[in-house]
Amino acid sequence: MGVGTKTLLLQFASFAILFLLARIGLIYFTDLSGIWLPLVAAIIATILAPQFKVFKTDKGDKICVRWIFLKGVKVLN
Secondary structure: OOHHHHHHHHHHHHHHHHHHHHHHHHHHHOOOOOOHHHHHHHHHHHHHOOEEEEEEEOOEEEEEEEOOOOOOEEEOO
16 A cells, blocks of 8 residues: 555545544534534534645655644654
8 A cells, every 4th residue: 555545544534533523513512404514514524634745755755744733744654
């Protein structure tokens, strides 16, 4: 599995987990229904999900993470 594929899977998994948590939270704490419930959950998950990027360096490809709860960029490998 390539580094780009790993990055894409990490991005999807983080969004999916935050989407489900936001949706469950919205079900319990709001009266949203219909299309509004998944729409608001998707917006919340998009804002809160970390961003994973691949950078090519001399030593190989590096996966970096940027998130609103972290200062700067963190290198994963």
